[in-house]
Amino acid sequence: MAKHVLVTGGAGFIGSHVVDAYVERGWRVTVVDDLSTGDRRNVNPRASFIEADIRKVPLDEIRPELISHHAAQMDVRRSVDDPLFDANVNILGSLALLQKAAELGVKRFIFASTGGAIYGEPQFAPQTEQHPTNPVSPYGCAKLAVEHYLNYFRVVHGLPTVALRYANVYGPRQNSKGEAGVVAIFADRLRKSEKAIINGDGQQTRDFVYVADVVAANMKVTESADAGPLNVGTGVETSINALAKLIGVRTEHGPAKAGEQRRSVLASQFGRTKLADGLRETLAWFNRSR
Numbered sequence: 174m175a176k177h178v179l180v181t182g183g184a185g186f187i188g189s190h191v192v193d194a195y196v197e198r199g200w201r202v203t204v205v206d207d208l209s210t211g212d213r214r215n216v217n218p219r220a221s222f223i224e225a226d227i228r229k230v231p232l233d234e235i236r237p238e239l240i241s242h243h244a245a246q247m248d249v250r251r252s253v254d255d256p257l258f259d260a261n262v263n264i265l266g267s268l269a270l271l272q273k274a275a276e277l278g279v280k281r282f283i284f285a286s287t288g289g290a291i292y293g294e295p296q297f298a299p300q301t302e303q304h305p306t307n308p309v310s311p312y313g314c315a316k317l318a319v320e321h322y323l324n325y326f327r328v329v330h331g332l333p334t335v336a337l338r339y340a341n342v343y344g345p346r347q348n349s350k351g352e353a354g355v356v357a358i359f360a361d362r363l364r365k366s367e368k369a370i371i372n373g374d375g376q377q378t379r380d381f382v383y384v385a386d387v388v389a390a391n392m393k394v395t396e397s398a399d400a401g402p403l404n405v406g407t408g409v410e411t412s413i414n415a416l417a418k419l420i421g422v423r424t425e426h427g428p429a430k431a432g433e434q435r436r437s438v439l440a441s442q443f444g445r446t447k448l449a450d451g452l453r454e455t456l457a458w459f460n461r462s463r
């Protein structure tokens with residue numbers, strides 16, 4: 174019988190690619206998503222879809238062998254404006270899933286964590302998993318808190334958990350409306366022949382990892398016994414100015430955002446795709462689809 178995976182956030186950008194990979198590998202897939210930022214059209218037609226909040230998932234009925242937890246409130250600025258809401262979804266929602274997963278004897282629990290927001294400003298670069306954790310946003314605090322719960326459930330309840338700390342993920346299906354995905358925003362402006370606004374001097378750097386490499390990391394830990402946390406990045410630092418140039422979008426500089434991190438780059442075994450190649454695929458998708 175096919176193995177059964179529950180992907181929370183499977184109507185979103187990264188989660189929907191993870192769903193596709195499991196479907197391709199012959200898994201039975203159930204998606205739970207409240208469509209708050211996700212899109213029903215992203216959901217693979219061969220997956221079952223349940224429109225629900227992660228805080229109210231009928232896990233007793235779904236009974237998956239594996240949980241890939243990608244649903245989250247993932248807007249850092251919203252977490253600053255409303256830390257209670259962020260903690261409610263990102264901490265309590267995750268905790269509810271973990272508790273139920275342990276109760277039901279789920280065989281693997283994969284958590285989409287974050288590199289950038291958990292480490293804070295680099296004390297050394299690239300940042301390894303041993304880099305001190307200094308989150309400076311409620312979003313980063315929540316992700317780190319969940320990593321501690323993962324550890325607790327693994328050690329005390331024997332739930333095989335693993336955390337993947339993503340760098341800045343980009344690729345097809347990324348939403349250009351929020352403020353998280355700078356590649357998606359620049360690609361959208363380029364398509365509309367509009368100027369993109371760069372916050373501040375544009376010398377701030379990020380580690381841009383292609384979504385296919387993130388999916389490969391998910392598939393690897395599905396089969397492994399890793400507990401993590403594991404970085405999923407490229408080790409390559411790219412400034413926002415350089416990114417705009419690569420994408421070919423016209424830009425203008427706006428005021429710097431208070432508290433914005435200056436640098437972020439993760440040491441990782443997973444980033445394989447060259448930025449120029451990943452961007453080519455991403456821009457082609459934006460031109461085709463919207």
Ligand SMILES: NC(=O)c1ccc[n+]([C@@H]2O[C@H](COP(=O)([O-])OP(=O)(O)OC[C@H]3O[C@@H](n4cnc5c(N)ncnc54)[C@H](O)[C@@H]3O)[C@@H](O)[C@H]2O)c1
Nearest residue numbers: 182184185186187207208209210211226227244245339342
């Ligand atoms: N995109 C990145 O660069 C990045 C970096 C680090 C970590 N992450 C993490 O990866 C995961 C996926 O992010 P993404 O970029 O695909 O974002 P996304 O917004 O496209 O996906 C998140 C999905 O979760 C759903 N969701 C939100 N709140 C929910 C709730 N309460 N109940 C059920 N569903 C809910 C949304 O509708 C959406 O489909 C998140 O956990 C995010 O924190 C993303």
